[in-house]
Amino acid sequence: MKQAANPDKERHALMEKIQMVDFALVELTLYLDTHPQDSQAIQQFNQLAVESRDLKGAYEKRFGPLRQFGGSFSGYPWNWGDTPWPWQV
Structure with missing residues (x-):
């Protein structure tokens, strides 16, 4: 018998993947500032940028908006007030 998925566990796991990839992007940005060739x-960097975009898209499709200032679309009705917010996960 298949066990039901735990949305909180899935949310945390996906957010952790996003944070890991974005951390690597920050580190590569700093490295490339001094090693541009x-x-x-x-x-x-480009591969991780695509992976970050895809992970964030998957998160938003499942759990709601993640990025502010037009980086994410809102569902109807306006769902930016839904919790937990990404920084609360």
Whole structure:
């Protein structure tokens, strides 16, 4: 018998993946500021940027808006007031 998925566990796991990828992006940005000719680092940055975008899209599809200032669309009715907010996860 298949057990029902735990949405809180799924939310936390997906948010953790997003945070890990975004952390790597920040570190690569700092590295590339001092090593702008490193083509492997640029390639890794671009791959992680796509992964970050896809993870955030998956999160928003399942749990609601994640990014502010037009980075995320709202459902109807306006759902930015729904909790938990991403920083509360």
